[in-house]
Amino acid sequence: MTPEELSAAITSCLKDAVDAGELTVPADALPREVRVERPKSREHGDWATSIALQLAKPAGVPPRKIAEVLQGRLAAIPGVSKVDIAGPGFLNVTVDAAAAGGLAKAIVEAGASYGTNTGMAGTRINLEFVSANPTGPIHLGGTRWAAVGDSLARIFQSQGADVTREYYFNDHGNQIDRFARSLLASAKGEPAPEDGYGGAYIEDIAKEVMSNTPDILSCADPQEEFRAQGVELMFASIRASLHEFGVDFDVYFHENSLFEDGAVEKLLEQLKASGNLYAKDGAWWLNSTGFGDDKDRVVIKSDGHAAYIAGDIAYFKDKRDRGFDLCIYMLGADHHGYVARLKAAAAAMGDDANRVEVLIGQMVNLVKDGVPLRMSKRAGTVVTMEDLVDIVGTDAARYSLARFSSDSNIDIDLDVLTKKSNENPVFYVQYAHARTCAVGRNAAAAGVERTAFDAAALSHPTESELLAVLGQYPGVLTQAAAFREPHRVARHLEVIAGAYHRWYDACRVTPMGDDAVTDVNRTRLWLNDAVGQVLANGLSLLGVSAPERM
RNA sequence: GCCCUCGUAGCUCAGGGGAUAGAGCGGUUGCCUCCGGAGCAACAGGUCGUAGGUUCGAAUCCUAUCGAGGGCACCA
Incomplete structure (x- = not known):
């Protein structure tokens, strides 16, 4: 007998008692399901329920009286060997060994x-996680979401849901330009740009691009060439790391595609027509405060370029058009400000904001000798997914990241990792x-x-x-x-x-x-x-x- | 200033209204004459940040407050 089976049996006992007039309880006070718990002390039987205590007030009867009414009915459940009333009115159920x-x-x-x-059968879920920019390897934060997100997908599937794991591949905009400039600089033997990326992986990629295209520096637009090839290489390397980590996405969605196929433009027209987009100071703004955001958001900047949120809105629409009932985004705490805006974007398009669900996970901190360590490329304290797997292996890495609540910050001690001592x-x-x-x-x-x-x-x-x-x-x-x-x-x-x-x-x-x-x-x-x-x-x-x- | 998350054993963390608040690691002490000792048992270790409130009952829900982390762009 499982707790679910016992719970169902107790629930129907309760209903029978009410129907028989032994108890008078307002319909809205009756739980759909009576919860049973495993008592901490074995003296309290195999399973216990506090239903009598909960119903005392709405029924206007002392809890022990209610317990007495239920006691006999519960004792008659097949497999139940004993029902005791304890304390203020707990019902302690003992199941016979044969039934258990x-x-x-x-x-x-x-x-x-x-x-x-x-x-969860019949629910189509789009679960988006990791979505790290292709400007460098996945570090610890992204690794946490890879472990938690993939597990969550598997758990949803175990409940019958139809799940698509999705990675939003951010290959449009400034960060990518910096990445391209960094590659170019490396190729020319120059130091990394002020706002660019350093690190050995930049050199490696630059070298690989150079060997693929030896005359690249003399072509018309070398930076564009580095961008195109560099992103592809970085992307391939991220996919490989994830695969080794046991995480394979069903869809790698390229942000760029939203702009290339005109989805963003079409959507903006739609928003303008709906009246939720307005012009101010030379820019186009989304009336997101009308849908719960704390400020309105610029969708088209005054220079005519689309702001990041434009892609987000078009992307959400794309997901919905692909038939997903629920779009879940797993984001780090540093992005919690997006929650309101993503929901507002959905609502502005006339969709139900509840189709958007944002899971916020707290940060991963590195600790050494008991003191927090900032991840810093210069200090050599960036720990990537690959590093973690190399040191402790996939199983230990995934398990240790998945066993904590996403609400809590987790500290990863470099010493413990490198010692490989397996705590x-x-x-x-x-x-x-x-x-x-x-x-x-x-x-x-x-x-x-x-x-x-x-x-x-x-x-x-x-x-x-x-x-x-x-x-x-x-x-x-x-x-x-x-x-x-x-x-x-x-x-x-x-x-x-x-x-x-x-x-x-x-x-x-x-x-x-x-x-x-x-x-x-x-x-x-x-x-x-x-x-x-x-x-x-x-x-x-x-x-x-x-x-x-x- | 406003918003989000956290504060529980020496350390890292579970516990989403119920009885005596738990686990792992660390500490002390036992258990290898038979299924794997990467294990088991016992002991030590707690004002559940603080103060109010709701409730028959609060680590859990509400309010305030202190502390930690993270946000508050015509960046992506």
């Missing part, structure tokens, strides 16, 4: 699909998975097979705990998707791994010495394999491997 244990077999049979859901919980989880495999191998050698299954045999306290956390896994995925918080998955895997290690310590799968193989051994093998399955499922949602040996 059935989950082990169900998980093994569900395999890779255990935990998946169809709650990373990914190993704790991976080790648990490898251990399930080792136990499986030993079981096979000892002749223990998954022939018989006796759910009631899983009666040890560590087994009941392990079954409970396995049962919570699908709900954790649903929550992770609903809150857009992949770190919940990682945290729950750590909980499962802990429960597994404790179980391993207390309960043997293969018999001791020459003891005979019994159904207890066979049943435990099901549980062991179920744990391995759930850990593998969860790790794959994080883009982390589930090794059979370490």
